[in-house]
Amino acid sequence: MKLAMRALGAVLGVALLMCGPTAGVAQAAVAAPAGDVIALGDPHALGVVDLYVDPMCPFSGKMVQEQGEEIGQRLEDGRLRVNLRFVDFLDKYSASKTYDIRATYATFVVADQSRSSEITWRYVQQIFSAEQQPQEGGPTDLDNNQLAGLANRVGAPPPAQDLIRLGLPIGFDAHAITANNLALLRQFPEPGVPTIVINGGPVDGNSDWLHQLPG
Numbered sequence: 001m002k003l004a005m006r007a008l009g010a011v012l013g014v015a016l017l018m019c020g021p022t023a024g025v026a027q028a029a030v031a032a033p034a035g036d037v038i039a040l041g042d043p044h045a046l047g048v049v050d051l052y053v054d055p056m057c058p059f060s061g062k063m064v065q066e067q068g069e070e071i072g073q074r075l076e077d078g079r080l081r082v083n084l085r086f087v088d089f090l091d092k093y094s095a096s097k098t099y100d101i102r103a104t105y106a107t108f109v110v111a112d113q114s115r116s117s118e119i120t121w122r123y124v125q126q127i128f129s130a131e132q133q134p135q136e137g138g139p140t141d142l143d144n145n146q147l148a149g150l151a152n153r154v155g156a157p158p159p160a161q162d163l164i165r166l167g168l169p170i171g172f173d174a175h176a177i178t179a180n181n182l183a184l185l186r187q188f189p190e191p192g193v194p195t196i197v198i199n200g201g202p203v204d205g206n207s208d209w210l211h212q213l214p215g
Contacts, residue, residue, distance in 0.1 A: 035180075036085065036176075036177045036180045036181050037050075037083040037084060037085055037181075038083075038084040038107060038108060038111045038120060039081070039082075039083050039084075040075055040081070040082045040083075040084060040111075040117040040120060040121055041074075041075040041078070041080050041081040041082055041117050042075075042078040042080075042081060043081060044078075045074075045078055045079055045080050045081040046079065046213070046214040047074065047079055047080045047081065047213030047214055048080075048081040048083070048198075049080070049081070049082055049083070049196050049197060049198050049209070049213070050082075050083045050085055050196070050197035051082050051083065051084050051085065051194065051195075051196055051197075051205065052085045052086075052087055052181065052185050052193050052194060052195040052196075052197070052205075053084070053085075053086060053087070053128070053193050053194050053205070054086070054087050054088065054089045054090050054100060054193045055086065055088075055090075055099060055100045055103035055104065055127055055128070055133070056089075056090035056091070056093060056094055056099060056100055056133070056134060056136055056141075057089065057090055057136075057193050057194070058133070058135075058136060059192075059193065059194060059205070059206060060128060060193050060194045060205070061128045061129075061130070061133045062206060063128075063194045063205040063206050064124060064125055064128035064129075065128065065129065065130060066206075067210060068121075068124070068125045068128070070210055071121065071210070072118070072121050072122070072125070074210070075117050075118070075121055076117075076118060079213075080213065082121075084107075084124070085181040085184070085185070086100070086103075086104040086107070086174075086177060086178055086181060087100075087178050087181050087182045087185055087193060088100035088101060088104070088174075088175075088178040088179075088182070089182070089193065090136055091178075093136045093137050094134060094136075094138075094141045095134065095138060095139055095140050095141045096141050096143075099134060099141040099142065100178065101174045101175060101178065102142075102144060102147060102167060102174070103127050103142070103147065104174040104177060104178055105164075105167075105169065105172055105174040106123075106127075106144075106147040106148075106150075106151065106164045107120065107123060107124060107127070108171075108172040108174070108177070109151075109160045109163045109164055109171070109172065110123045110151050110154070110156045110160050110164075112160075112171065112172075113156060113157045113159055113160035113163070114155075114156050114157060114160065119154050119155055119156055122154040122155075123150060123151060123154045123156065126150040126153060126154060127142075127147070127150060132150065144164055144165050144166070144167045145165055147164050148161040148162075148164040148165045149161075151164055188202040189202075190202070193205070194206065196209045198212060198213070
């Protein structure tokens with residue numbers, strides 16, 4: 001028990017030294033803090049979207065698998081700004097009954113500790129990949145060690161990996177984040193995921209939405 005508490009204290013100390021206090025806001029690269037959003041890419045990009053996804057949703061996974069590389073390229077070259085909004089429609093259908101919440105928290109930690117749009121988006125691609133995304137109603141999902149392993153794979157800093165393994169709501173309340181985003185999503189006529197919001201209007205995330213954007 002004493003060893004565990006010392007480990008927790010060490011992680012907290014490193015996290016605060018690196019980032020200062022974090023109160024439900026994550027940054028990546030030059031992105032501005034945005035409440036329940038992980039803001040990725042250049043804040044001056046001509047193309048700006050809100051992207052609603054659920055970590056367990058197979059249709060969200062299909063979108064990231066099929067369009068993730070182009071999204072990543074547009075983020076990298078400054079043509080796209082993505083406000084990433086997680087919801088937890090399917091949490092109760094995960095094997096652990098907590099997967100959506102834990103994956104949301106893990107992504108916020110990766111963004112906050114790395115401050116990198118590239119690393120954060122690569123982490124999103126990992127958790128939505130065909131190899132890693134758990135099946136709705138399936139017998140297993142990813143535990144905290146596996147989520148931390150994916151963070152290591154994309155180059156997230158060691159403190160991010162340690163926080164993900166601990167699984168405590170340090171800095172970010174994923175329950176509140178997903179609930180707030182779900183309330184916003186339900187303002188649209190068909191509040192499913194993935195949903196892309198462009199200029200205030202919802203678009204099916206599995207449509208050709210990227211070609212509706214400037215640049």
